[in-house]
Amino acid sequence: MRRQVLLFILIVYLNSVSYSIPEEMAKGSLIGNIAQDLGLDIKRLTSGKARIFTNDNAEYVELNRDRGVLLVKEKIDREALCAQTTPCALHFQIILENPMELYTVVVEITDINDNTPIFEKPEMAFKISESAVLGAKFLLERAIDPDVGKNSLQSYFLTKTENFVLKLKDQPDGEKIVEMIIQKPLDREKEEEISLVLTAVDGGEPNLSGTAQIHVTVLDANDNAPVFTKTIYKATITENAPKGTVITRVTASDADKGSNSKVTYSISNTAADVRHMFGINEINGDLMLKSNVDYEKARHYQIHVQASDEGGLTDSCKITLEVIDVNDNKPVINIMSQTNVIPEDSKPATVVTMVNVQDVDSGDNGKVHCTINEHIPFTLKSTSNNFFNLVTDSELDRERASEYNITVTCSDEGVPSLSSSVTLTLQISDVNDNPPVFERSSYEAYIVENNTPGLSIFTVRARDADWNQNARVSYILEDSSVNGVPVSSYVSVSADSGVIHAVRSFDYEQIKDFQFHVKAQDGGSPPLSSNVTVKILIQDQNDNPPQVLYPVQSGGSVVAEMVPRSADVGYLVTKVVAVDVDSGQNAWLSYKLQKATDRALFEVGLQNGEIRTIRQVTDKDAVKQRLTVIVEDNGQPSRSATVIVNVAVADSFPEVLSEFTDFPHDKEYNDNLTFYLVLALAVVSFLFITCLVVIVSVKIYRWRQSRILYQSNLPVIPYYPPRYSDTLGTGTLQHVYNYEVCRTTDSRKSDCKFGRAGSENVLIMDPSSTGTMQRIQNEKSILDEPESPLEVIFGLFNKSRANSLHHTQILFISK
Structure with missing residues (x-):
């Protein structure tokens, strides 16, 4: 038979394409141009990493991306693949990624006449009484041809004989039963042994045939053959039935008496694999289960039973056995395509994974529904029969969850329900969507004046919820000015650690505080940033001594305060006025009388610096009084200043002049x-x-x-x-x-x-x-x-x- 590719394209739902090829094609044979038939560019097959997905363990078809064609990967035997099932076809899917696409492909495998009809028993023996009536029927073993259609078994031929003729009997299910019918009485005395050749011929071109030998032994008279009560028996069995289970009983009776009425039962005209699974009690006709049946492998069995008496007469019946499905298969989850990493800015309804679910059970036992674990931003959508897409259901946030373990659970509707699950691990890749955030809304730092340049003042810290480079924070000093001077001449910021250093030595008396802005910027692209205000407060140090404003001290002059001798107790002589440019307790001044010509005459107010008399002035008191007042601040350690106050105790100027005049006696x-x-x-x-x-x-x-x-x-x-x-x-x-x-x-x-x-x-x-x-x-x-x-x-x-x-x-x- 000429082998060539027969292409027919039938567009069905979901972008399906169908092809038809004969079986037994050589490896590498062309099936069809899939790229052309799907309307795809060959480059799309390469960029989309096109591949074949099939549920079968064996792959018979391969995809050539460079040419865009489907080729035979392994030689296909239709009989091994589908047995008697027609039509026989391969079903698979072609998957493309970026974006994900799914196409269904059906390749029909047509039969060729590559199998010869074969008799399972190459020899058949019959014992027929010579008294057998004309028209008596003898069931012959049928030949088996795995081919289908016209290539299957079509007819039988028997070598020329006068005593027997063949008759083909069509069954409702399409099978042909071969019977050998007596057309001329037998005569044991003339011919005790008869040898015949049965030939089975199929309808292929050229046709093939097989033969079997029939040996007939002519016995003495046995007038009646066994007769079954039914021609066809129907029975059912569940697929989980244990071995030894009695399925049904067939009954045949023989009108003869004695040994000629004794009937034995046997299975005949049945495939060898069926005979291995079922057995019959040859005495009572009970059909028993010898091995386990599987609904998913075979749903129906036909068993031919023959009843024979000792005279060699026989009758036959057929048992039609239906296997009842039991929910004994879990759903099988196949990951067709999977994405392991997805960015957090992916839009909703982005396809993450394609899943195919198969349950070989039937009815409700084969109906499957799938779910995923709750409280995750994903959902499972059914695209077609047994195909599901795992898609994003809402916006993702890596900072809230960087990884998801998604459990897909598929359950059938059987009783009890069976289920299976698979866990998918999905990583969420980071996107720079979070700016750095400072630990505080604003900062205040203190530094004591007269600091060393380069001294570390304070550390600002910002955290970025992103990951890796997007979370790497750099600190930048924002351009600004303090009293017309760039802030960079006051402080600097470490880009990596956020440590703020003093660039210069600060003087509290010149600047008491200043503020500036620090920017925290991440390493993303584009980078995100945030600002914070930092206020530096200069703390005072006791670095300035008190300054005496009054009395004014001059180098070559003598200043005197005049006190009349009539002054009473508490008389205000003068007041020492001093200031301290420091602040706080460093500027709290106290006044003390350090030295005095007469300590019993004057006192100094500790807080106000007022010099007052503490007793009545007398004539005996010296006119010239010299007081030394020390002014101290309250700093640690304290600083001080001294001032000399000259006091003249007199009622008139000449008296004062005589005491305070100490000049050369030059006449002029x-x-x-x-x-x-x-x-x-x-x-x-x-x-x-x-x-x-x-x-x-x-x-x-x-x-x-x-x-x-x-x-x-x-x-x-x-x-x-x-x-x-x-x-x-x-x-x-x-x-x-x-x-x-x-x-x-x-x-x-x-x-x-x-x-x-x-x-x-x-x-x-x-x-x-x-x-x-x-x-x-x-x-x-x-x-x-x-x-x-x-x-x-x-x-x-x-x-x-x-x-x-x-x-x-x-x-x-x-x-």
Whole structure:
């Protein structure tokens, strides 16, 4: 028979293609151009890694990607593949990836006449009584031809004989039973042994045939043959029935008597594999199971039983046996295509894995449904019969789950249900979708001033939920300026560790704090980043000693505070005013009297630096008093400064001059000095008189206004001078005093210059100061009770004179 590829394309659902080829084609023979028939480019087969998926253990077809054709991989024997089943076909799928595609291919295997009819028993023996009636039938062994269709067994021929003739009897299932019928009576005396040849011929071109020998022994008369109660017996058996199970019983009877009526049963005209599975009790006709039956291998059996008497007469019947399916096969899960790694930004409905499920059971026992474990972002969708796609059901997040163990469980609908499962491991690859996140929303760090450049101040940390390079965080100092200077000249940031270093040494007195931004950037592409604000607070160090503002110390001059001998206890001599540019406790100042000419006469306020008398001044006290005051801050260790305060205890200037004048006795120098002293005294006196006139005029004006208010019975509102606060804001100067100092001129002729008397018009509103409150009451009494102009003049004169002596400073200059 000419072998060639017969191509027919039938487009069915799911992009299927069908081919038809004869069996026994040589290895490498062409089946068909699959690329052309599916409308695919050959390059698509290569890029998609096209491959064949089949449920059969043996692969008979191979795919040539380069040519895009299907070839015979192994020689195909249709009889071994399908037996008598028609049509016989190979079913498989072609799978492509990127994207995944599935095509179904059916290759029909057609039969060729390559098998000769064969008799399982090459010799048959019959014992026939000579009294056998005409028309008596004798069932012959039939020949077996594995081919199908016209190539199968078609007819039988018997060698020419006068006594017998062949008769073919068609069964409802299409089988042909061969019977040998007596057409002429036998005569044992003439011919005791008869040899015949039975020939079986198929319908192939050319036709093939097989033969068997028939030996007939003519016996003495046996008039009646056994007769079965039924021609066809029907029975069922479950596939899990144990060995020895009695399936059914056949019964035949013989009308003869004696030994001629004794019937024996045997299986005949049945394939050898069937005879191995079933047996019959030759005495009672019970059909028994000799080995296990499998519904998935054979669902129906036909067993021919022959009943024979001892006279050689026979009858036959057929048992049609149906195997009932039992749910004894688990579903078989086949992974057709699988993706092991999927990026976390994959869109929903992305195909991850293709699964094929097979259950060889039938009915409900073969119906399969599959599920996957819950609470995972995947779902299983059925694409066609027994084909499933595992697809993404929602968005993936590697930071929430980097790996999924997906268990696919398939169960049938049998009772009890059988199931099988397979676990798929799927890795989620990272995508840079998370920016670095700092541990805090903002940072504050402290550093003590006068630090060493390069000192580590603080560490900022940011974490990135991504993985590998996408989670590698680098720290960058954002460009900004502090007081017009780039922040990079103040601090630097380590790119790897986030450690902030001081670039310079900080001075608290110049800058107390500053802030900047640090950016954390990951290593993804494109990179993601986030910013955080870092505030650096400079902590003060006690690196500045107190600075004395008053009294002013000059190199070649002597400054003296004048104290009248009539001064009472607690008389305010002066106040040492000092500041400390440090802050906090480093700027808390305390004043102590370190040295004094007479320690029993003066004391210094610990907190305010006021120098006051602690006893009554007497005539015995020296005019020239030298006090050394030390000013200390509260730092650790503390710093200090000293100031020398000269105090003149005297009631007049000449007395002071005699004590504090210590110059050379040069006549010209003394004359000049005397001249300038007289001139200075005259100027001061003139200024004093002028001020006195102005004050008297103001007082007279106020007196007249108050008289008018007093006579008009209107309420008098007293005037209270405002309280002045500390102008330095350091907390070290609690009261404000007005000091007027006369300094030297540039003329070398000038020896000294006296400061004019300064009127004390500033009142300190301090409830703790009884002297101040007394002065306030005095001022108030002037407004409340009118005085005469003469009283006002004498009162102001006396008060001004006292204040002039109280607050007069003398500056002695040595040449």
